[in-house]
Amino acid sequence: MSQSQSRFIFHVDLDAFYVSVEVRENPNLKGLPVVVGADPQGGKARGVVMTSSYEARKFGLKSGMPISTAFRLCPDAVYLPPHWELYEDASRQVMRLLRGHADRFEQLGIDEAFLDVSDRARSLDEAKKLALAIKKELQDSLGLTCSIGIAPNKSMAKIASDRQKPNGLTVVPFDYPKGFLAPLHVSVIPGVGSKTQAFLKEHQIETIGQLQKVSGQELMKWFGKTGVWLWGVIQAEEMLPVIGRDMPKSLSVERTFKEDVEDFRKVYDEAADAARELGARVRDANLLFKVAGVKVRFKGFETHTRERTLAGFTNSDEALAGEARSLLKEFENKNRPVRLVGVRVSQLKRETAVLTRLDEWARS
Ligand code: TTP
Numbered sequence: 001m002s003q004s005q006s007r008f009i010f011h012v013d014l015d016a017f018y019v020s021v022e023v024r025e026n027p028n029l030k031g032l033p034v035v036v037g038a039d040p041q042g043g044k045a046r047g048v049v050m051t052s053s054y055e056a057r058k059f060g061l062k063s064g065m066p067i068s069t070a071f072r073l074c075p076d077a078v079y080l081p082p083h084w085e086l087y088e089d090a091s092r093q094v095m096r097l098l099r100g101h102a103d104r105f106e107q108l109g110i111d112e113a114f115l116d117v118s119d120r121a122r123s124l125d126e127a128k129k130l131a132l133a134i135k136k137e138l139q140d141s142l143g144l145t146c147s148i149g150i151a152p153n154k155s156m157a158k159i160a161s162d163r164q165k166p167n168g169l170t171v172v173p174f175d176y177p178k179g180f181l182a183p184l185h186v187s188v189i190p191g192v193g194s195k196t197q198a199f200l201k202e203h204q205i206e207t208i209g210q211l212q213k214v215s216g217q218e219l220m221k222w223f224g225k226t227g228v229w230l231w232g233v234i235q236a237e238e239m240l241p242v243i244g245r246d247m248p249k250s251l252s253v254e255r256t257f258k259e260d261v262e263d264f265r266k267v268y269d270e271a272a273d274a275a276r277e278l279g280a281r282v283r284d285a286n287l288l289f290k291v292a293g294v295k296v297r298f299k300g301f302e303t304h305t306r307e308r309t310l311a312g313f314t315n316s317d318e319a320l321a322g323e324a325r326s327l328l329k330e331f332e333n334k335n336r337p338v339r340l341v342g343v344r345v346s347q348l349k350r351e352t353a354v355l356t357r358l359d360e361w362a363r364s
C-alpha cells in the first residue's frame with residue numbers, strides 16, 4: 001500500500017450475537033422472538049435484556065431495557081438465561097476465522113473486531129469481495145451472520161457496520177466519506193452518549209453535518225482533548241491504526257489482612273480501596289467491564305464469590321465500589337473473622353480511542 005492510497009478497514013459485528021448462538025444450538029427457535037437476559041418472572045422481575053432477536057426487536061425490545069418492559073411488550077417471546085461459555089466459545093471461533101483474513105486485527109468486544117485488509121485488497125472492489133467471502137464463511141462454517149462496514153478508517157467502519165443490520169454490508173463512499181457522515185445523527189458516533197447529545201442539541205446540533213461546521217478550536221473548547229479526536233472522526237480524518245492486543249477475560253485485586261478482621265467496616269473499606277486500584281487498572285488498559293464480583297475468605301479458608309451483571313459497560317470506581325459493597329452485604333452478619341477480600345471484573349471490552357466515551361468530559 002502506498003502512502004497516498006487509502007486504507008481498507010473493516011468493522012465486523014455479529015448480528016444479535018447471544019441469541020444467534022442460542023438459535024444455532026436450538027434451530028427450533030429460528031424465526032421466533034427470542035430474548036437473552038434476566039428471567040422475567042411473569043413481568044415482575046428486575047434485571048435487563050442482554051439482547052434479542054430481530055423478530056423481538058419489532059416489538060420495540062432493546063439491549064439494556066428492563067426485562068419487565070420487554071415482557072410487557074412481548075410476553076410471548078422465548079426468554080433464555082445467558083450461557084456465557086457458549087458465547088465465549090463461539091466468540092473464539094469467530095475471532096479465529098476473522099483474524100485469518102486480516103493483515104492487522106483488533107478484537108473490540110465479544111462479537112466485534114476491526115480488520116485492516118489494505119495489504120491484501122488492492123481495490124475497493126477486492127475489499128468488497130473479501131467482505132462477502134468472510135460473511136459466507138462465517139455463515140457456512142459457524143452458522144452465524146454478521147454486518148460489515150468498509151471505510152478508510154476505524155470510526156467510519158464502525159458507524160457503517162451498524163447502518164444495515166442484520167446481515168448487511170455497508171461501504172462508505174471513498175471519494176467523499178464526509179458526505180456519508182453528514183446526514184447521520186450525532187448519536188451514531190461511538191462514544192457520543194445522552195449527555196453529549198443534550199449538550200449539542202442546546203447548540204442546535206443534531207446531525208454530523210451540523211457538527212462538521214463547528215471549528216476544531218470550538219470543539220476543543222467544549223470537549224478538551226476529546227474534541228481533537230471528535231474533529232478527526234467527523235472530518236473523516238481519523239487515522240488510528242488497527243492494533244492487535246490481548247484481551248484479558250477478567251481482572252482482579254485481592255487483599256489479605258495481616259490479621260483476620262472482625263469488624264466488617266474494615267472489610268468494606270478494604271474492598272472500596274481495592275475497587276479504586278482495580279478501576280485504575282481497568283482504565284489504564286483501556287477496558288470497560290460489565291460484570292462486577294467479590295471474593296471473601298473467612299478464617300479457616302472457606303471462600304465465597306458473588307458477581308452481578310450491570311446494566312451497561314463502565315470503568316467507574318464508584319460503580320465498582322458500590323457493587324462490591326452490596327455484594328458483600330450478605331456476609332456482614334456472619335460474624336466471622338475475614339482473612340481476605342477481593343474485587344473482580346469480567347465481560348471486558350476494549351475502549352479504544354475510537355470508543356472514547358465522550359460523555360466523560362461532563363464529569364471532569
Ligand atoms: P451488540 O453487538 O451490541 O448486540 P447484538 O450482537 O446482540 O445485536 P446487533 O445485531 O445489534 O449487533 O452486543 C453483542 C452482545 O453483547 C449481545 O449479543 C449481548 C451482549 N450485550 C449485553 O449483554 N448488554 C448490552 O447492553 C449490549 C448492547 C450487548
Ligand code: MG
Nearest residue numbers: 013014015111
Ligand atoms: Mg453484534
